[in-house]
Amino acid sequence: MTKYYLQRYLKDQTLYKIQSQSLIDNPDQRIVDDLSSFTCTALSFSLTLFSDLISFSNILFTIYPPLFLALFLYSFGGTALSVFLGKELLIASRNLEFFTDGYRYLIQILPVAPMFFSRKIEFGVINQSVSAFNHILGDFWLVVYQFKIKF
Structure with a gap:
C-alpha cells in the first residue's frame, strides 16, 4: 500500500x-x-x-x-x-x-535534487544543512527525553 x-x-x-x-x-x-x-x-x-x-x-x-x-x-x-x-x-x-x-x-x-543537479546549490551546503538540522534535532530530543523521565 x-x-x-x-x-x-x-x-x-x-x-x-x-x-x-x-x-x-x-x-x-x-x-x-x-x-x-x-x-x-x-x-x-x-x-x-x-x-x-x-x-x-x-x-x-x-x-x-x-x-x-x-x-x-x-x-x-x-x-x-x-x-x-x-x-x-x-x-x-x-x-x-x-x-x-x-x-x-x-x-x-x-x-533539493533538481537544484543540486542544475548546479544552483553546492553539495557542501546540503551536507552542512543536514548536519545542522540533525544537531538541532538531537538537542531537541535530549530535552524531550529529560522531561519524559521527570514525569
Whole structure:
C-alpha cells in the first residue's frame, strides 16, 4: 500500500507541484500518518473480530460439541496453510521499518535534487544543512527525553 501511494505521489511531478504551489503542508508526513492510521484501524478491527470469534466458539461448544470440533479442525488446517504460504509476508514485515526510513530520507532529498543537479546549490551546503538540522534535532530530543523521565 505504501508503494502504491509513493508511486502516485512521485508520478507526473506531483511532489514538485504540491510544494511549489503550497497546496498542502508537509504532504509526506500526512501520507505516513494516514497509512499508519489505516493499519491501526485494520488491526483493531481484526482483534475485535478475533475476540468475537472466541465468544461464538464458546457458545457453539455448549450447543453442539461435535460441530465445534469439526470447525476447529477446519480452521486449524486453514491456519497451517496460511502460515506455510505466508512466510514471505514475514520477511516483508521485517523490512518495513527499513523501507519507511528510506522513504522519509528520499522525500527530504527530492525537493533539493533538481537544484543540486542544475548546479544552483553546492553539495557542501546540503551536507552542512543536514548536519545542522540533525544537531538541532538531537538537542531537541535530549530535552524531550529529560522531561519524559521527570514525569
